[in-house]
Amino acid sequence: MNKILKSNHTKVQSNVFPSGPTCRFCGAELRYTFVDLGMSPLCERIISADQLNQMEPFYPLHVYVCEQCFLVQLEEFVSPEEIFTEYAYFSSYADSWLQHAFKYTNLMIKKFNLNEKKHVVEIASNDGYLLQYFNEKHIPVLGIEPAMNVAKVAEEKGIPTLVEFFGSDCARQLTEEGKSADLLIGNNVLAQVPDLNDFVQGMKILLKPNGIITMEFPHLIRLIEQNQFDTIYHEHFSYFSLFSVEKIFASHGLKLFDVDELSTHGGSIRIYACHDDDELKPESEKLKGLTKREIQTGITKLEYYENFNQHVKETKRRLLSYLIKIKQEGKRIVGYGAPGKGNTLLNYCGIRTDFIDYIVDRNPYKHGKFTPGTHIPIYSTEKIFETRPDYVMILPWNLKDEIVEQLSYIQEWGGKMFVPIPEVSVVP
Numbered sequence: 001m002n003k004i005l006k007s008n009h010t011k012v013q014s015n016v017f018p019s020g021p022t023c024r025f026c027g028a029e030l031r032y033t034f035v036d037l038g039m040s041p042l043c044e045r046i047i048s049a050d051q052l053n054q055m056e057p058f059y060p061l062h063v064y065v066c067e068q069c070f071l072v073q074l075e076e077f078v079s080p081e082e083i084f085t086e087y088a089y090f091s092s093y094a095d096s097w098l099q100h101a102f103k104y105t106n107l108m109i110k111k112f113n114l115n116e117k118k119h120v121v122e123i124a125s126n127d128g129y130l131l132q133y134f135n136e137k138h139i140p141v142l143g144i145e146p147a148m149n150v151a152k153v154a155e156e157k158g159i160p161t162l163v164e165f166f167g168s169d170c171a172r173q174l175t176e177e178g179k180s181a182d183l184l185i186g187n188n189v190l191a192q193v194p195d196l197n198d199f200v201q202g203m204k205i206l207l208k209p210n211g212i213i214t215m216e217f218p219h220l221i222r223l224i225e226q227n228q229f230d231t232i233y234h235e236h237f238s239y240f241s242l243f244s245v246e247k248i249f250a251s252h253g254l255k256l257f258d259v260d261e262l263s264t265h266g267g268s269i270r271i272y273a274c275h276d277d278d279e280l281k282p283e284s285e286k287l288k289g290l291t292k293r294e295i296q297t298g299i300t301k302l303e304y305y306e307n308f309n310q311h312v313k314e315t316k317r318r319l320l321s322y323l324i325k326i327k328q329e330g331k332r333i334v335g336y337g338a339p340g341k342g343n344t345l346l347n348y349c350g351i352r353t354d355f356i357d358y359i360v361d362r363n364p365y366k367h368g369k370f371t372p373g374t375h376i377p378i379y380s381t382e383k384i385f386e387t388r389p390d391y392v393m394i395l396p397w398n399l400k401d402e403i404v405e406q407l408s409y410i411q412e413w414g415g416k417m418f419v420p421i422p423e424v425s426v427v428p
């Protein structure tokens with residue numbers, strides 16, 4: 001341990017911050033920086049024209065790694081109530097995400113023999129992008145979604161949706177109403193939960209004795225290896241490895257029995273979990289394999305985390321050099337996609353309308369508005385065709401294949417596309 005303390009870890013001096021943040025899972029004091037992205041506004045809080053001259057709240061994007069359980073995490077500065085009550089992200093605006101949901105549904109129905117007698121519950125069901133496919137096959141579903149405006153869209157599609165934050169109270173209430181789950185789904189939600197222990201306890205309560213939980217989340221190892229610092233934002237409180245999730249689940253009487261590695265969101269994992277006394281579900285070879293690989297990579301050593309901060313700074317310098325070069329050639333650059341990750345990148349790198357004329361997005365909710373902090377105007381995708389820019393920076397790099405195809409027409413005027421992450425590179 002002494003050796004570790006003497007190395008380059010950015011240790012927060014406890015005499016400066018006497019009551020520092022603590023780990024949201026194990027309660028240990030958080031003393032080690034994973035990455036510090038400075039101050040940033042909430043990334044989904046796009047602003048309207050009449051707000052342009054008003055003050056905007058900025059919060060620290062300082063990510064820590066817990067030296068006890070190795071959970072990588074941000075402090076909670078803004079409550080989920082404030083973030084998610086009106087949410088601008090509608091899952092159904094991404095074609096590839098819909099396809100992913102469709103494939104998942106078929107896989108689950110086949111793998112676990114789901115039929116009209118089973119009950120599928122999804123936490124953070126968004127606009128019903130996934131449950132709609134179970135619904136089509138007459139499998140009873142229930143969505144739980146805290147954002148009222150998004151839940152309303154799901155209800156209009158015929159997906160019963162409870163507008164609430166999930167936790168042990170919600171789970172107890174549903175169980176009493178006979179609404180326990182045979183399949184309990186949570187995709188890209190675990191990161192957004194400030195009270196992790198209460199949430200996982202809730203899943204334990206809501207799951208039927210032989211039920212199955214599946215959860216998908218971006219894999220921390222991919223975040224580190226692929227330099228995906230732009231997936232860090234205030235809405236994402238935690239960043240998981242298989243190792244950390246297994247620990248959290250085990251402490252609530254749940255065990256993992258399988259895992260899939262997925263290409264979504266730049267590299268995710270889907271875990272399969274059940275009650276820890278469910279003997280029908282032995283641990284798969286895939287799970288054992290990935291657990292071993294994580295340990296070999298160094299996931300249980302602080303050294304593994306320490307270089308990330310430096311890599312991120314280098315990426316910023318390289319991206320800015322590239323943009324400056326293009327601008328000095330007198331070219332015009334626009335952005336594609338105004339997702340959360342775009343805003344972390346833009347704010348951290350200080351990219352405003354001095355580099356990017358505007359951003360286009362497929363979500364009509366964002367049109368006529370401006371990116372938080374950086375105030376870049378957002379238009380519909382047609383704007384690119386009208387203004388014929390020289391370069392398009394693709395911000396949601398995880399959807400780059402889909403976007404490259406959609407924008408292939410810019411080749412007509414010699415337009416080029418590039419992604420900023422993991423390194424600036426022209427695509428395709």
Ligand SMILES: [Zn+2]
Nearest residue numbers: 023026066069
């Ligand atoms: Zn911890």
